[in-house]
Amino acid sequence: MKAHYIKKTLGTLLAATVMLSCTKNFEDLNTDKTKISTVDNATLEYIFSAAQYRGCFGPNTTNSGATPFQRFANRYSDAQAQYFSNTSQSAESDRNVMVGNWLNDGWNHFYSNANAQLSVVMEQTEAGGPLQDPIKHAIAKVWKVFMFMPVTDNWGAIPYSQAGNGNTEVLYDSQEDIYKDFFKILKEANTTLSAYTGTTRYFEKGDLIYGGDVKKWTKFCNSLWLRAAMRVSKKDPALGRLQAEAAITATGGMITTNADNALMKVSTTTPHLTASISSFNEFRMSAAMESVLKGYNDPRLQKFFDPASGGVYKGIRNGLSQVQIGLAQNNVANNSNINSSFGFANRGVAPWTLFTAAETFFLMAEAKLNNWTVGTGTAQNYYQQGIDVSMAQWGVTDATVIGNYKTGTSTPAALGDIYNTPAMTNIPVAFGSTEAVQREQIGTQKWLALYPYGLEAWAEVRRTGFPKLYPRLNSDNTDAPAGDPGAVKRLTYPPIEASANAGGLASGISKLGGPDKVTTKLWWNP
Template sequence: MKKTIKKTIVFLVITSLFVSCTKDFEELNTDKTKLVGLDVASLEYSFSAAENRGIYSYAGQYQLGPGLFSDLQAQYFATTQKNFASDRNVMVANWLNAAWNFFYAAASPQMDVVLEYTKPGGKLQDPMKYAIAKIYRVSMYLPITDNWGAIPYFQAGNGKKEVLYDSQEDIYKDFLKTLKEATAVLSAYNGTGKFFEKGDIIYGGSPAKWLKFGNSMRLRVAMRISKKDPALAKAEAEAAVAAPGGLLISNADNANVSVSPIYTNPLGGYANLGEFRMSSSMESVLKGFNDPRLPKFFAPALNGGAYKGVRNGMTVTQMADPTNSINVTSGINATNVSNSVTAAKDNEGKTPWTIFTAAETYFLLAEGALNGWNMGGTAASFYNAGITASLNQWSITGAEVTTYLAGTSTPIALNDSYNTPAMTDIPVAFAATPDKQREQIGTQKWLAIFPYSSEAWSEVRRTGFPKLYPRLNSDNLDSPASDPLSIRRLPYPAIEAAVNAGGLASGISKLGGPDKSSTKLWWNP
């Protein structure tokens, strides 16, 4: 693992921003008045940089952010590197610093520039570009507040020495307000033009696709608060479903962040290190369901060709067990960037990174219907449509889809040295009782979101599904191994106490508990 993050120049902006794990975090207070001289072409590339950096696009940054936190907490993967204690719930200060720094010093400022220039009265004001940028800003900030809770949001990048944090409740309500306003602008557009056409690496500047994405983001955000504020969640979800422009319900409209020699798949360089493997949770479910996505998601072991996962929370001694060796366990499939160094490197510039799929939309609709909300269909029909969309996304069609939807087999016991039982007892075929249906929706959504762990971890915490395995060990006294959901949030990075002490204090005061990994987020009562 790289201990020092390469310094990154924020191109096309006069002021350069530099990022490293140990560098003082002055960039949080970047004074946007220094950003001068952008033209239309420069603005395009600032937007593409925001899109790219908003997903922790560099391998080293991805590893220190999602890779060593949400990837493991969502149990998509388990760590096989003895130097990484994060799979035993250790909150490593330097990694937290790096994840926070990259977002606030390299990703968010790019979006600030775009918004500053395109807003009403801005030097390059454009209501359509402004609306699109606001929608993407929500998608950038959603996993950040879901990682930490209260964060700098309204005042981020305000140029002041002290940047106060905002409560998660206020942030979420602003998400909904922003999405409503931005989608209204896009839905009123009757032209045929494109916006950020050269710089938009997700939709190529298509207003219609950004509108669907914005409506679907509104549905995602609404569902997240459904346990905390069910009345608001219901109203916003139903409004998103009824909104002009429709929802993202076709794989042709999936939000894929394109890759290139410049913009790489964030798992690319990280995957080729061989420091993580398929989790036992994934193994139990995919094998038990006879899931045709298994070879799409993961690669057979280099020795023996089996598909085998490992338990989360292994000690160094357990990692040294030959049965957990990287040679006899499964890495991520080379199609996504995986098990072999060559395959991973070759695919860094070929496989896009997906942040929203049609399958997720259908599962959100299924849960809403199960809640009794007006989603325009039944939970069963949306559930089956979600599975179908996910399978189709991975080029699985026809009879394989029909067979899978009717499947009655359940997750398997793993017959390993830890006597790991089946993860749960649900089949794929939609059950008759609401409790089982809710678990099935959550479990299939977890599979469909793969490998976007930032969203998966939030949904696991919110719903409790899938019923993940306990960790084998936890070195965090606040978060026991027996509870796979015991990590509720990430503690604030230590660097904030040094450079933004007043802001940090304001954040802690808005958490509803101490600055610990065991403190629940606002939406997770």
């Protein structure tokens, strides 16, 4: 990329990374790794911690929750997945507006921080590297897939194979090529990790997820492999089936118990980001969540959200106009915030969920409906196991309550609000008799189980079409009408790329399969 991004040495990176207490914008968007100096294993631990936290769009400073997570993940993915509705007068993104500075924040942060830091880890630990270590390198490969997946799923073609090459121009890779590389490196990672039989922990001090537990990283690898396989399954069913069956049968197993869930440990210096921004009072529970959770009498309602004034649980339609935001019915006090048990006051306690056993089961249920080779269970078995482990994850343990939920015939509720909002859909929880209903049920329950991880939820909403979300009340984007809840297929590229990496941007647009607009579908979303 151009001289706007001055190349810096690893010394600057290390000084900023240690203990995750760094200054804002400390690293270049396109780090020149020919200038990397040697680091020791202790410092590498901290770099890996930073790559993990920043790879989830964690901020550079402990008091900077607004960027990039809020501006990128919360105001786009969370709102498009309709977990939350934005309530800020400045939140144009909930009306489908592509706000240039917010897109810049997410893009720059990812490439300047997460990718730069993980690249150091990978180059230090690769064969022939100063700190070569096949296990650490394999763990870093798994994390690379995890953190790059939402980036390509938001934009499509992105800098990938050439990111961080130190050149003045960085070309983009097509999403098809990126996903095929995901499969390659996950298979490589599994081969290395699953062969390990020792008890030593790798990145024990720096790994914020598993504390260096290799067996759990193996399961994470395989479940992530299944996630990627299902993502491409509609575009290329043969590839999806090949990779899904490979993941399901891969040595080491998958995440099928909550004890193996991928949870980012949080602290006062690495807070849960949804929790951090909950105190800003700029979002509340969506109407979609209200309709489904209330209609199903879902015991997770009280786990996900706090009651609003008067002790009621209430959500807001997405796409409020500035006038509507000012109405009393849409006041933040009258609508539900996230549950205070993992809210701002407890941001150093509740872990940040990245991948759970519930997701694995719902992916397997869908694969079974595809008539793929998926263990010995039925689609219904996997669907109900997904519900079971999601309930347990959220502390719902009453077997009678869970049993009644799984056989429940009630449907999502009409809201009785000033917009006469109807029920979001008409399906019950009890497993249906037709494939069409079953697919919607699996998609809807997976959407609930993914909460509050909107980056993944929005990708799955676009891929499957489920749940059948509400149309927005308003859209200020002429390319994305309010009446179509799926109008936004992707984010447009950040404006900064036009000046910083014009040639690269042109290469990316040429690989989109359409113009740089929100209506251009991603490769995997035919």
